[in-house]
Amino acid sequence: MTSRRRIGIDLGGTKIEAVVLGADGAVTWRKRVTTPREYHGTVAAVSALVTEIDRLTGASIPIGIGTPGAWVAATRTMKNCNSTWLNGRPLLDDLNALLANRVRIANDADCFALSEALSGAGAGASVVFGVILGTGVGGGIVVDGRLLNGPNAVTGEWGHTPLPYLRADTPLEESLADRPCYCGRTNCIETFLSGPGLAKTHRALTGERLAAVDVPTDSPTVDLYSTMLARALAQIVNVLDPDVIVLGGGVSNLAGLASGVSAKLPRYGFSHEGRTRIVLAEHGDASGVLGAGRLWPSC
Numbered sequence: 489m490t491s492r493r494r495i496g497i498d499l500g501g502t503k504i505e506a507v508v509l510g511a512d513g514a515v516t517w518r519k520r521v522t523t524p525r526e527y528h529g530t531v532a533a534v535s536a537l538v539t540e541i542d543r544l545t546g547a548s549i550p551i552g553i554g555t556p557g558a559w560v561a562a563t564r565t566m567k568n569c570n571s572t573w574l575n576g577r578p579l580l581d582d583l584n585a586l587l588a589n590r591v592r593i594a595n596d597a598d599c600f601a602l603s604e605a606l607s608g609a610g611a612g613a614s615v616v617f618g619v620i621l622g623t624g625v626g627g628g629i630v631v632d633g634r635l636l637n638g639p640n641a642v643t644g645e646w647g648h649t650p651l652p653y654l655r656a657d658t659p660l661e662e663s664l665a666d667r668p669c670y671c672g673r674t675n676c677i678e679t680f681l682s683g684p685g686l687a688k689t690h691r692a693l694t695g696e697r698l699a700a701v702d703v704p705t706d707s708p709t710v711d712l713y714s715t716m717l718a719r720a721l722a723q724i725v726n727v728l729d730p731d732v733i734v735l736g737g738g739v740s741n742l743a744g745l746a747s748g749v750s751a752k753l754p755r756y757g758f759s760h761e762g763r764t765r766i767v768l769a770e771h772g773d774a775s776g777v778l779g780a781g782r783l784w785p786s787c
């Protein structure tokens with residue numbers, strides 16, 4: 489049967505959240521369970537949530553799953569998951585075997601970008617770059633309402649490219665030491681622009697040990713952070729020239745970040761004339777699950 493309803497599932501390392509979206513995109517049902525920290529338990533937990541929804545709705549509704557990590561079509565396995573028990577596993581094929589081939593899966597930053605492009609801060613724009621500034625730094629690209637995907641399943645992963653012009657732009661950062669990244673390289677954007685990266689910069693500049701959310705928004709640390717973010721995003725604009733860049737994740741809540749970056753961006757671009765809109769996400773923490781629900785077209 490066809491249904492314009494959709495199931496969205498946010499498969500995280502600590503919890504799995506499932507929602508049912510009505511034909512108008514509104515959430516009509518929601519449930520959270522703790523993520524079992526092993527593969528077969530995780531598959532069973534997702535399957536149980538869907539079975540419960542099937543029973544409640546009396547229908548077989550298409551399912552989208554967002555998760556940190558990526559499905560690699562060539563190997564039919566997951567990779568880069570912080571829920572490491574999923575890595576190397578045929579998660580999508582196993583779920584589709586259990587759930588009658590109605591499952592799609594995408595990276596959680598991609599789901600965020602899709603949600604914001606279709607019904608959030610990027611609605612109506614042609615090219616949207618969605619940015620997550622949280623525990624990690626990720627991104628996703630939506631063009632005319634469709635997620636961009638490539639053969640390596642890394643579209644939008646700007647967090648693991650080098651921070652541009654490090655120690656060559658502002659005197660304040662000259663004292664910052666090199667930062668090894670878990671990916672094996674050094675001075676990745678994520679090591680400076682994630683929440684832990686911001687906290688580390690503040691400690692290096694002031695000696696104060698504060699969580700990222702507690703760093704004063706009028707401090708030199710936050711000014712340097714927004715400068716670094718502008719430098720990093722200028723590279724994206726040079727390559728992609730998106731209409732809108734949507735900032736999400738915990739660090740995006742720093743007061744004045746979007747306008748600060750917007751003002752600095754032209755300084756670092758090739759020929760930027762200030763036409764890139766930089767905006768804050770509208771859906772907050774719900775973006776992942778809402779975007780997952782939009783992985784299947786709703787008509």
Ligand SMILES: [Zn+2]
Nearest residue numbers: 648669671676
């Ligand atoms: Zn890295």
